Amino acid sequence: MSQLLGKQAIVIGAGLGGLAASAALAPHFERVIVLERDGMPESAVPRPGVPQGKHLHVLLGGGQRALEALFPGLEAELRQAGASCYRAGLDLWLDRPGFDPFPQRDAGWNCYSLSRPLIEALVRARAIRGNVELRAGCRVERILLSEDGARVTGVEHGARGSAAQTLSAQLVVDASGRAAPALAALHAAGLALPRETRIGVELGYATQLFQVPAEPPGEWKVALCYPQIPASSRAGLLMPIEGGRWMVTLGGRLAEKPPGDAAGFLEFVRSLRTQTIARALLRAQPLGEVTRFGFSESIWRHFEQLERLPAGLLPLGDAICTFNPIYGQGMSVAALEAQLLARVLGDAARQAAISGRADALAALARPYLAALPALLEGPWQLAAIPDFAYPDTRGERPAQLGQALQLLAGLVKLSARDAGVHQLALEVQHLLRPYSALSDPELQRRALAA
Ligand SMILES: Cc1cc2nc3c(=O)[nH]c(=O)nc-3n(C[C@H](O)[C@H](O)[C@H](O)COP(=O)(O)OP(=O)(O)OC[C@H]3O[C@@H](n4cnc5c(N)ncnc54)[C@H](O)[C@@H]3O)c2cc1C
Numbered sequence: 259m260s261q262l263l264g265k266q267a268i269v270i271g272a273g274l275g276g277l278a279a280s281a282a283l284a285p286h287f288e289r290v291i292v293l294e295r296d297g298m299p300e301s302a303v304p305r306p307g308v309p310q311g312k313h314l315h316v317l318l319g320g321g322q323r324a325l326e327a328l329f330p331g332l333e334a335e336l337r338q339a340g341a342s343c344y345r346a347g348l349d350l351w352l353d354r355p356g357f358d359p360f361p362q363r364d365a366g367w368n369c370y371s372l373s374r375p376l377i378e379a380l381v382r383a384r385a386i387r388g389n390v391e392l393r394a395g396c397r398v399e400r401i402l403l404s405e406d407g408a409r410v411t412g413v414e415h416g417a418r419g420s421a422a423q424t425l426s427a428q429l430v431v432d433a434s435g436r437a438a439p440a441l442a443a444l445h446a447a448g449l450a451l452p453r454e455t456r457i458g459v460e461l462g463y464a465t466q467l468f469q470v471p472a473e474p475p476g477e478w479k480v481a482l483c484y485p486q487i488p489a490s491s492r493a494g495l496l497m498p499i500e501g502g503r504w505m506v507t508l509g510g511r512l513a514e515k516p517p518g519d520a521a522g523f524l525e526f527v528r529s530l531r532t533q534t535i536a537r538a539l540l541r542a543q544p545l546g547e548v549t550r551f552g553f554s555e556s557i558w559r560h561f562e563q564l565e566r567l568p569a570g571l572l573p574l575g576d577a578i579c580t581f582n583p584i585y586g587q588g589m590s591v592a593a594l595e596a597q598l599l600a601r602v603l604g605d606a607a608r609q610a611a612i613s614g615r616a617d618a619l620a621a622l623a624r625p626y627l628a629a630l631p632a633l634l635e636g637p638w639q640l641a642a643i644p645d646f647a648y649p650d651t652r653g654e655r656p657a658q659l660g661q662a663l664q665l666l667a668g669l670v671k672l673s674a675r676d677a678g679v680h681q682l683a684l685e686v687q688h689l690l691r692p693y694s695a696l697s698d699p700e701l702q703r704r705a706l707a708a
Pocket residue numbers: 270271272273274275276277293294295296306307308310313314315316317318396397398399433434435439463551553574575576577581583584585586587588589590591592
């Protein structure tokens with residue numbers, strides 16, 4: 259028999275990770291409070307705490323399924339709210355060196371394309387109900403620990419125009435994006451901080467909205483142009499979003515960062531390896547200004563390797579792992595972590611009926627943290643291997659990088675001519691299958707031969 263694990267849980271941050279975490283916590287606590295430093299907009303517009311919200315946000319199949327499991331019926335709501343639906347593998351025009359375009363094949367699932375603020379607003383509307391409360395304009399200043407630093411007791415937060423307040427909690431999830439509150443709590447308690455793996459990519463993003471023209475191309479809904487790695491890093495992605503608009507995001511590293519003015523933006527589009535996006539934009543009306551974003555490095559904070567973490571403190575989402583955004587993984591990984599948290603909490607609640615709530619809560623972190631490497635290894639490698647194809651990428655190069663790059667190139671070639679391999683590669687890329695599915699010896703032999 260399962261039972262409640264505690265009176266109150268607190269989530270720091272109402273981004274995708276924090277909202278997904280609140281759904282995992284809700285069945286196990288009397289009350290869940292999500293504290294967000296930003297004021298919450300009424301409508302789906304970008305907000306200061308999530309500046310990346312002005313740029314394209316791809317929702318991968320695995321993340322979409324995880325969100326649907328946490329918020330049943332969400333997919334239908336995305337559609338109703340105006341998200342554009344496209345078939346994975348089929349409605350995507352992928353210009354990839356050697357294959358312009360890459361074969362279009364139906365992978366068998368729908369993807370939804372919409373702006374990040376709209377995804378967040380829809381998830382927020384589902385998450386914040388019942389025993390889950392959102393307190394906007396509340397910045398968490400400190401996670402409070404017991405005197406011996408062994409367990410979490412609550413948080414201290416500031417609210418505009420009022421003195422600092424404390425809230426008690428038996429569980430605090432740090433989904434603040436950078437883990438600043440969790441790291442500060444470890445430091446204050448004299449505990450070791452997690453080791454970090456960093457990959458410096460020095461990536462620049464520029465995004466512009468366009469009105470979809472009267473006669474858009476018929477053979478695709480989404481267009482993606484890959485660079486010729488490592489000679490260039492210039493990439494472009496065009497996706498439809500709500501409101502009959504196209505969002506076009508351009509990316510480039512170091513000296514190839516895209517510019518922030520309208521003319522420079524279009525010039526960069528024309529400088530991409532192929533003209534698919536440039537042709538599509540010929541009759542498309544730009545809307546608003548170009549927005550830029552700088553992303554310097556991917557970071558994996560290895561909380562799972564810590565010998566001691568105060569009981570009741572859990573990180574989630576970007577607070578654990580911030581991915582190079584070009585691979586479109588961050589929201590999906592955060593949703594998968596929340597699904598993992600839901601499973602671990604379910605087990606702990608059953609355990610609580612036998613050993614008591616305090617023991618079950620104290621034992622929660624181990625299975626959660628222990629499962630993280632298996633969840634993160636795949637998306638991390640999918641990004642790290644191509645990132646390190648550029649000689650100027652900073653960080654420790656993966657063992658046998660040369661062979662990994664050859665394998666990746668071989669898999670691309672094999673996927674182009676073999677529908678079964680293409681299907682497998684898409685499922686791994688969309689986080690629907692583990693990365694280990696690519697380690698089949700026969701598949702690797704064929705890929706290296708290719
Ligand atoms: C340019 C760019 C493009 C991206 N594109 C994609 C993509 O295509 N697909 C994809 O899946 N992912 C993408 N990502 C990654 C994605 O945005 C993140 O992985 C995702 O938002 C993770 O969510 P999170 O909740 O962990 O963190 P965030 O979304 O960053 O949310 C953290 C929240 O915590 C709040 N907060 C911070 N500190 C405090 C505090 N002390 N007290 C209270 N609140 C606090 C912040 O205001 C914010 O609301 C992209 C990222 C970037 C930078």
